[in-house]
Structure formats: structure tokens, C-alpha cells
Amino acid sequence: MDKKNVWQAFRPSKRRLVQLYAALLHNAYLRGFIEGKIYEGKAKALCVPGLNCYSCPGAAGACPLGSIQNALAATGHRAGWYVLGMIMLFGVVLGRTICGWLCPMGLIQELLHKIPVPKIRKSKVTRALSWLKYGILAVFVIAVPLYFGLAKDLPLPAFCKYICPAGTLEGAGGHLVNPANASMYEMLGLIFTRKWVIMLALGLACVFCYRSFCRFLCPLGAIYGLFNRFSIVGVKTDADRCNGCGACVRHCEMDVKHVGDHECIQCGKCIDVCSQGAISLKAGKITLKGPETGAEKKPAKSRKTLFRAIAIAVLCLVLVWFNFLDPSIRQKESTPAESTAAVGYEVGEQLADFTLACYDGSEFHLADTRGKVVFINRWATWCTPCIAELPYFNDLYEAHRDDIAMIVIHPEMTVEDPAEYLAQFGYSMPCATDEAGDPVKEIVGGTATLPQTIVLNRRGEVICNSVSSVTPEKLEALYQEAAK
Structure with missing residues (x-):
């Protein structure tokens, strides 16, 4: 096999490139991985769309789930309208497109699933388990933080503290592997051990079952799923073209009952298996992927080159800002030498x-x-x-x-x-x-x-x-x- 054929066989898809791009934007503070410290600039007050731990050394923004829990814990003092507004904005615009294209944890799960072992196919059991994340959302993200905030005036982000594998992997793991944080080992206890076991179990489950955490446990996916029906970006079906063959649902690895329902992560795989060309990924009236953008109507090469150049320029600008130009970073560099x-x-x-x-x-x-x-x-x-x-x-x-x-x-x-x-x-x-x-x-x-x-x-x-x-x-x- 020559080099060209090897590249054709293993080159990443457009969605995979977008996932990698988004993961890097979520964790743009690269020097955090080197120094073992998290970013603390003004941008950390803003929520990112995907599940990405606030305590991850590279995190450039706040995790929406952590923000929701802290806002609910503070309900007795002030309403968390900002957090609610951000989540609603993400949901209305993107819905679960965030899960399929932008979430770093989604990318990690998909890479684990590529390990060549026998796979568990979706069934009535997995469809039933997919409702579990709504129970976790109600109990660990809403009820427990709200109760402790109102009744005991204590902040208790229950999902982050007891379950979240992103916090264990990105937050705890990201810090503990750095020698600069060796003193943190004395803070580890039973809760960390339990969370570490949960993370390993979920990682193993993802190897055998596609996106196990996303499908069965992730409360952020549960929230975004509520917006799927009317989100601006998402997969849409042309009823006039659809012949009801069901190929889209059979080939989908998520527990969907129909294209675009609350379990759909808008990944667009169904577009490739639809023989009628009835499915498209759209942003309003703009078709992002579908029969309208087939080989006969591909964008001009110059336009694709321009788009890639803009994307790379934005990424470089973000990385330079968070790692070198942000005033909080520059202050941090200058202050210790003086004081x-x-x-x-x-x-x-x-x-x-x-x-x-x-x-x-x-x-x-x-x-x-x-x-x-x-x-x-x-x-x-x-x-x-x-x-x-x-x-x-x-x-x-x-x-x-x-x-x-x-x-x-x-x-x-x-x-x-x-x-x-x-x-x-x-x-x-x-x-x-x-x-x-x-x-x-x-x-x-x-x-x-x-x-x-x-x-x-x-x-x-x-x-x-x-x-x-x-x-x-x-x-x-x-x-x-x-x-x-």
C-alpha cells in the first residue's frame, strides 16, 4: 500500500478534526499542563459548551454542569440567571450537536471505542438505560445542590464530587501527573478512590459500548437533548424524500427512535446511509452536510482553503492569548520576581x-x-x-x-x-x-x-x-x- 492509500485509509474525518479542534479550544491554556496550575483569567467566568472540568490544567472556561450546581447552591442568596441563560443559549443554537461535534469527553469515548474488541449492540436494554441520565440530572445536578444550598447553606456540587469522570480524568488526573503537585496526594481519600474506580469502569464500558457515559449517565447531554427538537443546528429529515426504510436508525449507534430525537448527537452518520438523500445537517436554512453538498456541488477549493486558514488563525490567536497575552498571565509572570x-x-x-x-x-x-x-x-x-x-x-x-x-x-x-x-x-x-x-x-x-x-x-x-x-x-x- 503506497503512502497515498495509507493516508486515505487512516485520515481523520471532518467531524473528528472538528472534535480535536474543539478539544484544543476548550483547553487552550497549554502552559497549565506544564506548570501544574489552572488558568484563572477573566475568561474562566464563562461557560464552555462541552463537558470539560473547570479544574483541568488547560481549561480556558468553566464547565456548564459545575456552574449549574454552584448556581443552585447559591439560590438562597442570588439567582443564577447567567448560567441558566448560557445553557439555554447553547441548547437553542446547537442542542446535542455539542455532544457529537464539540464535547472533549465525547471525543475521548469515541477513541476508546475504536479499540478492537467485540462490541455491545444497542437494544431495548440500552434504550432503557439511556433514561438514567435524566435521573442523575434531577438528583445529583439539581436536587442535592439545591437542598444543601437552601437547607444547610453549603455548596455541594454532587455530580462533580461523586460521579463526574471528566473531573477525575482532567482535573485530578491532570494535576496529579505533574511533579509540581506532589503535595496534593495527601488530600486524596475514599471519595477520590471511588471516583477513580467509576472513571475506569466507564472507560472500560466505552471500549465495548459506544459512548457509554454519554448515553447513560451524562446530565449535560440530557439537558441538551431537551433542545434537540427546535435547536437551530441539527439533522433534519425531508419527509417528501423519506421512504421509512429505517436504515438511519439501524446504523445509528446511539439509542435513537428517529432522526433528531433527544438521544441524537447530530453526528451526521445517518446522512451517509440514507439511500434517498432525505437527511441533512443544517444550521437554519443553511445545509452543512447532506445531499445538497454532494460531489456535484462541493465548495470551491479556494473557499475551503480560506476557511481552513481562518480556523487555523483563530486557533493560533486563542492559544497565544491564553498562554502569553492575557493580562492575568502577564501579571503572574511579573509579580513573583518583584515581591x-x-x-x-x-x-x-x-x-x-x-x-x-x-x-x-x-x-x-x-x-x-x-x-x-x-x-x-x-x-x-x-x-x-x-x-x-x-x-x-x-x-x-x-x-x-x-x-x-x-x-x-x-x-x-x-x-x-x-x-x-x-x-x-x-x-x-x-x-x-x-x-x-x-x-x-x-x-x-x-x-x-x-x-x-x-x-x-x-x-x-x-x-x-x-x-x-x-x-x-x-x-x-x-x-x-x-x-x-
Whole structure:
């Protein structure tokens, strides 16, 4: 077989190229994989269309499922209209075309299914199982986060925490393989082990059964499926041409009952098997793929070349922006050299001096804390472990108020007012926000992974700098060590 025939046999389809392109756009922050840190620029406040974990080192945007759960958890304080609006926009415009063409997890499942083993064909059993994702959507994405948000004022993204294989693979896996994050291993526990087993089981299932997670468990696919009937982009059937032979449904690997129903991922495979030319992939009245775009009406080569050039230019622009030009990246590069050149944040080193304006109108000036034990806690209202350990910090502060200087620092990106949240529970320790441009996060060696606890002894030396949860006993032990 000559080189030309080899290329013809193995070259990727147009849909596969679009999937790869979309996966790269979803994870445009490539330096995150090298540094082991996630992107934290302004774009992270926006939802991407596909299932892509917020904590993935390369993620350039927020996961829509995680955003939904956090919005529901904050319902008692504010309505998540932005998140709801974004999901509805994606659904109305694209529907499950997102699943078939843009979702990184869909691409991973399809690549796993290419492993040559006997395959499980769809049946009444798989069709019945396809309804399971709607139950997961109702319970883990809606009911549990809403209950914990309203009844206990705790953010609990249940699907992300207990099930999501994207979070395990992209988020946890993406960080743990980087030597820079070796300290995170101490945070692993039973929940991680269970999620790792779930991810491996789903990966194995995808080898034998086409898109197992997408078909049976993915709540995002369940949401987008609700929009399939009236989405702007999708496969459409010409009733005048269709002879009802059913070849489209028989050849489809999803659990569809007819072209374009809620299980259809709009991949367009049915177009190739329709002998009547009755099926097309359309965006409104524009035909993207179908009998109208056959060999006799292919776009001019110059137009195809122009389209490819534009696509490549957009990709290059996005990659350059997220990795080099974004102001948050440039600030991150310049700040450490100015503020931590002679000091550090490792155990035995001294933190560089900093000043933060607290919500109560006071200032926390690190240089003024010499002679006291210093506790610095980085937390967030949407971080369940952070919320769980806040009472421990407050109790320690109240017990040793005269001997402790404490500050709890919330990231700039907020779901609700941190000061209001602390006041609601009567927490008395000073709180501030690490706003854009402040060097504090770099001074303490912080990342987007929370919670983080830094403890300084009376000489201002770091005795603990840990990204992990703490217990009352651990905090008391750290105080006793630092007070020596």
C-alpha cells in the first residue's frame, strides 16, 4: 500500500478534526499542563459548551454542569440567571450537536471505542438505560445542590464530587501527573478512590459500548437533548424524500427512535446511509452536510482553503492569548520576581510583606504581626471543604485572639458576598479578597486549588504551607508548634 492509500485509509474525518479542534479550544491554556496550575483569567467566568472540568490544567472556561450546581447552591442568596441563560443559549443554537461535534469527553469515548474488541449492540436494554441520565440530572445536578444550598447553606456540587469522570480524568488526573503537585496526594481519600474506580469502569464500558457515559449517565447531554427538537443546528429529515426504510436508525449507534430525537448527537452518520438523500445537517436554512453538498456541488477549493486558514488563525490567536497575552498571565509572570525574590513560601522561609484591606475596614499588614502566630487561610464560598473548616479557624481565633494574627482570603471571583457569608455565621476572623493585581497569592505560593493554610511562627517563618483540609486538632497542633 503506497503512502497515498495509507493516508486515505487512516485520515481523520471532518467531524473528528472538528472534535480535536474543539478539544484544543476548550483547553487552550497549554502552559497549565506544564506548570501544574489552572488558568484563572477573566475568561474562566464563562461557560464552555462541552463537558470539560473547570479544574483541568488547560481549561480556558468553566464547565456548564459545575456552574449549574454552584448556581443552585447559591439560590438562597442570588439567582443564577447567567448560567441558566448560557445553557439555554447553547441548547437553542446547537442542542446535542455539542455532544457529537464539540464535547472533549465525547471525543475521548469515541477513541476508546475504536479499540478492537467485540462490541455491545444497542437494544431495548440500552434504550432503557439511556433514561438514567435524566435521573442523575434531577438528583445529583439539581436536587442535592439545591437542598444543601437552601437547607444547610453549603455548596455541594454532587455530580462533580461523586460521579463526574471528566473531573477525575482532567482535573485530578491532570494535576496529579505533574511533579509540581506532589503535595496534593495527601488530600486524596475514599471519595477520590471511588471516583477513580467509576472513571475506569466507564472507560472500560466505552471500549465495548459506544459512548457509554454519554448515553447513560451524562446530565449535560440530557439537558441538551431537551433542545434537540427546535435547536437551530441539527439533522433534519425531508419527509417528501423519506421512504421509512429505517436504515438511519439501524446504523445509528446511539439509542435513537428517529432522526433528531433527544438521544441524537447530530453526528451526521445517518446522512451517509440514507439511500434517498432525505437527511441533512443544517444550521437554519443553511445545509452543512447532506445531499445538497454532494460531489456535484462541493465548495470551491479556494473557499475551503480560506476557511481552513481562518480556523487555523483563530486557533493560533486563542492559544497565544491564553498562554502569553492575557493580562492575568502577564501579571503572574511579573509579580513573583518583584515581591518574592529574597524570600519564599516554603517551610523555613519568610513570606514577603503584604497588606490587605479587610471587609470590616481594617488592614492586615504582615510586617505588623511579628511576635504573633500567623494563620492565613485561602478559602471560597463554593468550596465545600473550605466551608466545613471555617468554624475550626474561628474557634482557634477566639481561643487565642491575643496571640494570633489571622486572615482568611477569598478569591476575587465570587458567587456571593464573602463578608455577608461570614457575618451570617458569626465568624469574627478578618477577611479580605485577593483581587486582581494583588501579589498575595503568589507570595504564599497559592493556586486555584483550595483550601490552603499557611502558618508562620513568631519570627515570621513558614512552618506549614499546605493545600489540604484541616481538623481542629491539626490547627491546635500547628499553633502549639508555631508558638514555641
